[in-house]
Amino acid sequence: PKLVDFLRSAPCYLEQDILDSFDSSIRSCAELICNVIFDNSGWQQAKLPVRFGGLGLRSCSDISLPAYLSSLASSRSLIQSVLPNNIEQDCIDRFDSAVDAWTQADFSSPPESAFSIQKEWDNCKCLKLVESLKISLDQHRLACFISVMAPHSGAWFNSLPSSDFGTLLDNEILRLSVAIRLGLRVCSSHKCRCGALVDEFGLHPLSCRMSAGRFPRHSALNDIIKRGLGAAGFPSQLEPVGLDRGDGKRPDGITLFPFKSGKSLIWDATCTCTFSSSNLVSSAIAPGSAAASAEISKVAKYDSLSDRFIFSPFAVETSGVIGPLSLQFIKDIGRMAARERREPRECEWLLQRISLAVVRGNAHSILSAGISRLD
Numbered sequence: 001p002k003l004v005d006f007l008r009s010a011p012c013y014l015e016q017d018i019l020d021s022f023d024s025s026i027r028s029c030a031e032l033i034c035n036v037i038f039d040n041s042g043w044q045q046a047k048l049p050v051r052f053g054g055l056g057l058r059s060c061s062d063i064s065l066p067a068y069l070s071s072l073a074s075s076r077s078l079i080q081s082v083l084p085n086n087i088e089q090d091c092i093d094r095f096d097s098a099v100d101a102w103t104q105a106d107f108s109s110p111p112e113s114a115f116s117i118q119k120e121w122d123n124c125k126c127l128k129l130v131e132s133l134k135i136s137l138d139q140h141r142l143a144c145f146i147s148v149m150a151p152h153s154g155a156w157f158n159s160l161p162s163s164d165f166g167t168l169l170d171n172e173i174l175r176l177s178v179a180i181r182l183g184l185r186v187c188s189s190h191k192c193r194c195g196a197l198v199d200e201f202g203l204h205p206l207s208c209r210m211s212a213g214r215f216p217r218h219s220a221l222n223d224i225i226k227r228g229l230g231a232a233g234f235p236s237q238l239e240p241v242g243l244d245r246g247d248g249k250r251p252d253g254i255t256l257f258p259f260k261s262g263k264s265l266i267w268d269a270t271c272t273c274t275f276s277s278s279n280l281v282s283s284a285i286a287p288g289s290a291a292a293s294a295e296i297s298k299v300a301k302y303d304s305l306s307d308r309f310i311f312s313p314f315a316v317e318t319s320g321v322i323g324p325l326s327l328q329f330i331k332d333i334g335r336m337a338a339r340e341r342r343e344p345r346e347c348e349w350l351l352q353r354i355s356l357a358v359v360r361g362n363a364h365s366i367l368s369a370g371i372s373r374l375d
Contacts, residue, residue: 001364008071011094012066013064013101022060023047023242030057035175042182044133050157052126053149055178062129065105066121075118086232109196137183140201140275143283144183147274147319149285152321152327154181155355158348167356173363176202180319180362192369205369206318207273212368214271217361221269222252224353225314225333231346232336234259240266243305251302253312259310266309267329268298271358274319283319291315291323299325318362320355 001160003022006012012019027043047062048054102109102121110120130149131232137145148154156177159167167258169177179186179202186202194210205211209261222238229236240254243266251266259265266338274283279290305311314330315323322330332345 004063004067007060007064009066011098012060013068013098014286016061019059019061019064026057026059030055034178035171036182036184038182038184038212041133041136043185044129045182048126048129050154052130053145053154053181055181056157057284062125063118064146065098065102066118066125068269069095069121070100070107070116070118072098103248139280139284140203141183143275143280144181144319146285147287147317147321148181150319150321152320152322152355153349154349155286155348156320156359157354159352167352169356169359172367173360176363176366177359180359181210185368190369194364198366198369202369203273203275203367205365206362207276208365208369211365213361216364217271218269220357220361221271221314221316221354222357223349224357225267225269226253228330228337228346229253229255229332230264230351231341232333234265234336234341236265248285249301251305254309262311263308265312266301266302266305267312267314268313269316270298271316271318271361274317274321287319288317288321288323290345291317291321291326295323297327297366316354316358318358320358322351323355 009069023332027038030046031038036042046051046055046057047059048056049058050056076095084255098295099109108124110117110124114120134145150346156169161168176186185200187198187200189200190198192198192204192208192210193212195210196204196208198204226238227234229304234254234255234257236255239249239250242371243250243254251268253267255265257264272280272290276290279293281288282293292315294315295313298315300312302311312325312329313323314326316326330350331347334350337346337350338344
């Protein structure tokens with residue numbers, strides 16, 4: 001906060017060498033803390049806000065001009081009313097010079113009514129950086145980047161890191177989560193327990209049928225849904241006996257009492273890999289395509305039960321993107337839980353726990369990929 005105040009108070013954008021030294025220190029500290037190596041593309045993404053797919057490690061060089069422009073725009077009227085004309089003119093000249101620097105950099109400008117809002121200037125610059133970054137990324141990195149820009153895919157960033165609440169990530173899970181989000185190297189190439197090759201990005205274990213993280217992640221997701229329904233006033237049962245779709249397969253859970261229109265709710269959860277060979281191309285084009293496809297498949301599988309129950313699929317990707325039907329399902333549960341408990345943050349907390357379950361499952365899968373079944 002002190003640094004941002006300084007950037008708002010002085011034309012620091014004119015001293016790029018000093019700002020670059022600050023950024024270099026931030027990058028070195030982030031690499032030390034997260035135990036990863038940022039390549040140029042990874043660092044460009046890491047500097048972006050979380051809502052734009054980054055880590056929120058804002059660059060002094062990137063925010064210096066938006067901070068100064070918004071500060072001058074918001075204080076000009078006050079300066080004109082209390083300071084002599086020569087100082088007033090100096091303020092106007094400084095603002096015009098900063099606007100010229102912004103225009104020369106080929107950034108779009110926010111509406112004049114939003115000139116005093118730093119976020120508006122910053123968004124214009126971030127959008128330009130996002131577009132330039134997309135052009136330079138390969139298919140895997142592009143799929144990572146597009147996916148993590150989807151709403152709620154980075155919900156784990158906003159969770160309170162507390163061991164008492166079960167929301168604290170250990171060092172290795174944090175390292176892997178950051179690396180997967182940015183598409184960085186996570187390990188040396190080695191053989192998976194299934195015999196396939198695990199590349200340096202650790203992608204194969206995320207979709208491997210023998211992955212040790214699949215079942216704990218699946219159980220954690222169902223437990224979160226069950227607890228959410230309980231908070232909303234709908235006790236439920238996991239893996240209900242005697243309820244199948246005709247082939248011996250049964251849904252993951254059912255509410256014990258009617259959920260809507262006199263019918264009980266049944267759900268079936270899955271976590272599909274964003275980066276598997278079958279999903280990578282579509283994931284690099286549109287975020288959440290793998291989850292949306294999984295939802296359609298789930299609805300078709302349980303169509304025979306739709307006359308007796310309300311079926312809701314729940315599909316989330318390893319990148320953290322939640323399918324559209326699943327997101328609406330979670331928002332409905334969160335809204336009812338918020339009304340029941342009179343706590344407006346219930347939906348937000350529910351999304352955070354889902355995001356944490358996904359990143360923990362990813363880390364477990366990658367860490368156990370090199371361990372043979374005999375071990």
